Amino acid sequence: MRRQRRVLYARRETGPGGMRALMNELRYELIEGMPNDEVLRSIVELSNIVFGFEEEVSGYERALSNRHRLLFCLAFQGPKLIGFKVGYEDRPRYFESWRGGVLPSARGQGVARHLMELQHAWCAEGDFGFITTICSNNNLEMLRLNMAHGLLVTGTYLDRGEHLKLLLQKDLRPPSP
Known part of the structure; x- marks a missing residue:
């Protein structure tokens, strides 16, 4: 599988405190295409923590292998991945925001909001x-x-006969005159 790591955006947020601030710095990156093995492994590990999954890297690779216009939005605190948001083109002009989460100890800092x-x-x-x-x-x-x-509930379904899921959608088109 071809891997592509292209940093499209990097934003650093630091506070006072010298070296301590450097270790707590928040950095955001956008990667188009499949990230390298190290980054993908970190995403899967964080996903397993956030969702209680026991997924392998190969599961992510299978789920995303035939997807077009993959986007990985990542948040790092120092060198550690603390948040992610993964999506892809579902069909022409439709982007599926597939999975995302923030490390429980890093919540409340606006990381999920900024990734979105x-x-x-x-x-x-x-x-x-x-x-x-x-x-x-x-x-x-x-x-x-x-x-x-701006996402609105557009439908619901019962997953595996017991988990209610909500379908949400946001219209990105400019308003008509």
Whole structure:
């Protein structure tokens, strides 16, 4: 599988404190295409922590191998990955925001909000008309974040007969005159 790591954006946020501030610095990166093995392994490890999964790197590779216009939005604190948001082109002009999360100890710093803003800006610049995502009904923080960023509930379904899932969509098209 061809891997492509292209840093499109890097934003550093530091506070006072010399070397301590350097270790706590927040850095954001956008990668188009599949990231290198080290980064992908970190994403899978964080995903397993956030969602309680026991996934392997190969599972992510299988899920994303035939996807077009992959985007990985990443947040690092010092050298450590603390947040991610992964998506891809689902069909022409539709971007599926597939999976994302923030390390529990790093929550409350606006990391998820900033990752979502980066993803949405990239999609708008990339000629996408819509962003779609699926959210568990019981994931209230993610639901609030999605709705605060303009995603609307467009449908529901029962996953595996017991988990209510919400389908959300955001229209990125400019308003008609």
